[in-house]
Amino acid sequence: MGVLLNMKVAVIGAGSTVFGELFGRSYADLVLEAVKECLNSVDKGFELKEVEAIWLSTAIGTLIRREGCISCEVADTLRLYNLPITRVENACSSGGDAIRNAAFAVAAGIYDKVLVIGAEKMRDVPSRDTVIAFSGELRHQWWHPRGLTAPGWAALYAVAHMNQYGTKEEQFAEVAVKNHEYGSMNPKSQFKFKVTLEQVMNSPVVAWPIRLLHCCPVTDGAAAVILANPEIAKKYTDAPVYLVGTGLAVDSFYMGWRESYTYSPAMVSAAKQAYKMARIEPKDVDVAELHDCFSPVEIMLYEDLGFCPKGEGGKFIEEGLSRLGGKVPCNLSGGLKTKGHPIGATGVGQAYEIWKQLRGEAGKVQVNGAEIGLTCNWGGPGSIGVVNIYRRP
């Protein structure tokens, strides 16, 4: 492996649209709104024209199945021409990976100030036509026409976890209750209502034990962050946040080749890379944004990220250890479950949430004294993992 174990790239600004069913706003509208809020968030001011390069995370095109050349659409939206714009696609892990690639370019000294945009417009087609619905088919997997769509993947994991570790349906439900509670306080959330344990437990079964209230919604949204060379960052803010570790791993898409459905080897590998680069251990993480596309996944992520021993994720939520005031508060934004999951924007939106936490600007859900924050994205059926670690000085 490479020699650089002390990567330090500053995050000097972050912004996000509200996530939700945004029928009145186009892909371009969302990009512009997120970028504007991001520019305005820079403490000492930052002009769009100072941007030297852009990374774009859009997983599924500006409209479903309308792919390619999206970098040009961003140039047109921002009226920012003849700069480098790279689109990164890595399924649901696209956002975290776009930040990773942008950070490498800054760490290499190629650019001083770059913009990362995550944007996805998913609601303009019916749910049955979304990428979620046909992602198995896309990869020509035999399982898709037999009904094994995304909730089914999550169900396989959930059942395996229940069988192997005695994890209970109530524990899965508790994740949804927690995330709805926090999401209800987030002005950027798609859902701003709370749910009770009974409501989750009585919600319709989608693919047992996955119920409707375990599932994240289909969402429109965009988010943006500005990364900068740490020295240059001083010109823009006295309260920078640093990206200090990043990891990405890709496993087989084919679920039949997994040795176990109780964890994601890709996520474990990505976390290991990120912790190593950041020179920290899981116990050092003060706050995390996790990829709870389905509530049981959050429980597995506690384990895959090392927040608790393998098999004890159910206990971790039950004992409130992932709540505000707990060992590692997770998804204080509401997570994918409540905030929403605009695929390409999700990872960048997580960075926006952690940036606020590490600057002490998270309001009612602020983790006191948070110094180290983590974000992660699961891609495919646990096939891709990306982990980014941020810290304040």
Added chain:
Amino acid sequence: MGVLLNMKVAVIGAGSTVFGELFGRSYADLVLEAVKECLNSVDKGFELKEVEAIWLSTAIGTLIRREGCISCEVADTLRLYNLPITRVENACSSGGDAIRNAAFAVAAGIYDKVLVIGAEKMRDVPSRDTVIAFSGELRHQWWHPRGLTAPGWAALYAVAHMNQYGTKEEQFAEVAVKNHEYGSMNPKSQFKFKVTLEQVMNSPVVAWPIRLLHCCPVTDGAAAVILANPEIAKKYTDAPVYLVGTGLAVDSFYMGWRESYTYSPAMVSAAKQAYKMARIEPKDVDVAELHDCFSPVEIMLYEDLGFCPKGEGGKFIEEGLSRLGGKVPCNLSGGLKTKGHPIGATGVGQAYEIWKQLRGEAGKVQVNGAEIGLTCNWGGPGSIGVVNIYRRP
């Protein structure tokens, strides 16, 4: 801009499938074949397991309109699990941009040895269903249903160049004659036959002045290169090639906003960035692979890259200055015209050709003593430009 003007990343291996109508080989077959040749090309041996991270350039999915999660397909193909794999998409500039992103990660010291793969499977659908056919529609441009597809874009440029600079149809045709001549000697070419000036001039008009024999074909193919830290590279080869400059620029997709159709501002910007980083001037380039998707584009590229003054591209080809033995021999591989244009693979395939040239392994088309080589990709209707510059010690 950033401080690093002396990026130096070694290229220690390169491989490519033959380009063409490869109905008998899948996307995975092509990836595997290119990677195998690439690994075998490393002078002192290189094992697949030594790869630390992968960048993948695939522009249009594994089959047309079947997008997303392609990184997993590469993991499955190579049986290389839980490593980082990032897909980069930037239309026809994807290949050059994937190399650019991989190089940044190596330059940052994150990885010592990374693999860049470009792969595209385009022939499994009829031409009318290819991305070339619907790329205007994809971007919701009004012009597409009115017939302004890719050859029409090139025709607008060609006519403007003829009007403004007196460039002649014979000069466009001469580009095709040259590239067919060189391509006929390239074992990797889709077309291995020569054409005469008369044949080109008498070939059917697609969109005047663009004729059939000015158009690159639709192609299947894959290519791969290994990038390495320059110090580490010494372990693998005594004849490394270095990537010393890279540039990317994105303009509007909308042709109505161009001030002129005689050049690509994106390409001019990308070239400027790459020359600056490489600390060279256009006159230093010994050999180049250009993006001749349509023959008149090659003439504009001579100018946009600074090989000749603006407006003198026609004279440049007429006087043989882009031929072997000329001022800057261009497309000695046959170029997109003859070698073929598997979109995501094209830029990586160009790197493969330049790598051979700079190592003195280009056989009948070897440029004697070539030290500096350049590749470039045009994306969209001249909307994206990427330029990479390589040199040997």
